[in-house]
Amino acid sequence: MIEMSDKENQLYIGIDGGGTKCRATVFSTKDGIVGTGLGGPANPLHGLERTLESIMVSTQFAMKDAGLGSNDVKQVVAGLGLAGVNLPGLYQKISQWHHPFKKMFLTTDLHTACIGAHKGEDGAVIITGTGSCGFSFINGKGTSLGGHGFSQGDKGSGSWMGLEAVKACLLDLDGLGPQTMMSDLMLKHFDATDAMSVAEKMAGKPSSAYAQLARMVFASAEQGDLIASVIVREGASYISDLARKLLEKNPPRLSMIGGLVEPLHKWLDQDISIIVKPPIQPPEIGAVYYAQQSLANN
């Protein structure tokens, strides 16, 4: 049981909002992590109401997990990392929220991911999952690179690889592009018989649906398929360039985070792959660090 009356013991909650779920971690100065909770989607770019609801759901679960009452949330200092709050309009809207916390400190999900990865210290991160982007935080200044969204940006990400694979297969199946083993894999995957039926299955689908095809691209590249290898190499080359650009600012550490880190690693340029360090803490702990740092500077 946590003593809420203990003046030496400040409670924090770190919240990492994402497109599919929201993670909350309650942290006590005295005892470290005391509870965690999970909520639904919390990407304010896809809906503000839903985001705030998911934040509250994950908070309530985390408080309960920590053996705290829902009223105790008034004594907790919150750190929030959310996508899209680099946009001034969205930052303002969420800042104006009548939140239940003692104090709330808001920043981007990139920032909390970066602080977490480097245990509160300066550094740089590359996110490669459904999307891709780079971020560095050095001497109080955050800089982001890439992350321009599907389908115009996020090169080297899962959705980018999936889209490039679909494009290549449609050309191949029409007899208007080089052959690739991915075409047969894709026909099987979609239970389809021709290019048009593959196209229909993917029409209007979100980036996450394309990202699910990335595994097929890596598997085909591993088996020596030329077209799949070209896609993976081009994606990996962009991620290596992104890393080099981030390293120009001399971050003390560089980490990669996301579902594509493992399959992509061997395809990166060697000067980059040997430099990349594993993230020390997850983004929700980064959000706790952010709350602590912000409170200290407050």
Place this chain on the structure above:
Amino acid sequence: MIEMSDKENQLYIGIDGGGTKCRATVFSTKDGIVGTGLGGPANPLHGLERTLESIMVSTQFAMKDAGLGSNDVKQVVAGLGLAGVNLPGLYQKISQWHHPFKKMFLTTDLHTACIGAHKGEDGAVIITGTGSCGFSFINGKGTSLGGHGFSQGDKGSGSWMGLEAVKACLLDLDGLGPQTMMSDLMLKHFDATDAMSVAEKMAGKPSSAYAQLARMVFASAEQGDLIASVIVREGASYISDLARKLLEKNPPRLSMIGGLVEPLHKWLDQDISIIVKPPIQPPEIGAVYYAQQSLANN
């Protein structure tokens, strides 16, 4: 005034449904074109109700323009060319419509465009506007190629060129890709100052918004910009390949239709550019031919 009682004189209406408007033309066996009308969007893939409404609006305007009463529509044989009716489900739904015509014959917009372009005869067409695709109609058999939609297909189209241009500019503005004069043009066009603000302006935009940028790509290529030239050449090369694939079926004639025909022509491979013939009639007249042919075979 058209004599509705004249048994020798059959009236037809040709209807070409498109994503932004619907064109209808009333045609009399004796007098040729006697009236035209315009309606709203008529792409059943974007809404069936709206499509049927636009068909009726354009029909009513065309009937009025021909000096006919709205009741006379019962004596008119209709030919309809609509996107998406290559899908059996959509074909069936529109076929089951309680239409007001004497008879209604339904086919794809590609088919009516092709029949129109070749004045009712066999041939092949390439459509290059917002999207791109190929179609041939030979000995009673229609075959389509490409046209898999934004952003996974429709290579060489306006939306494809616009998307490739945005991708190149975002890389350039991030310092992660070669320089292109399109970056400055795009910053000006969007009244933006950096990559992220260009990305935001285009986020979630439909293919038509990307197609509006195609002019910028052609203009930059004309001025010798390397990146713009690579995009235009790659697009033109695909369209040339598409033409060659269509020519394998020995169509008597090949036409190109759409907003990109003129700017793209000089970039096509020479063996293709010298073969392409102008379309003889527009798609709505193609729809009249289709109605006449279908009635004769009925």
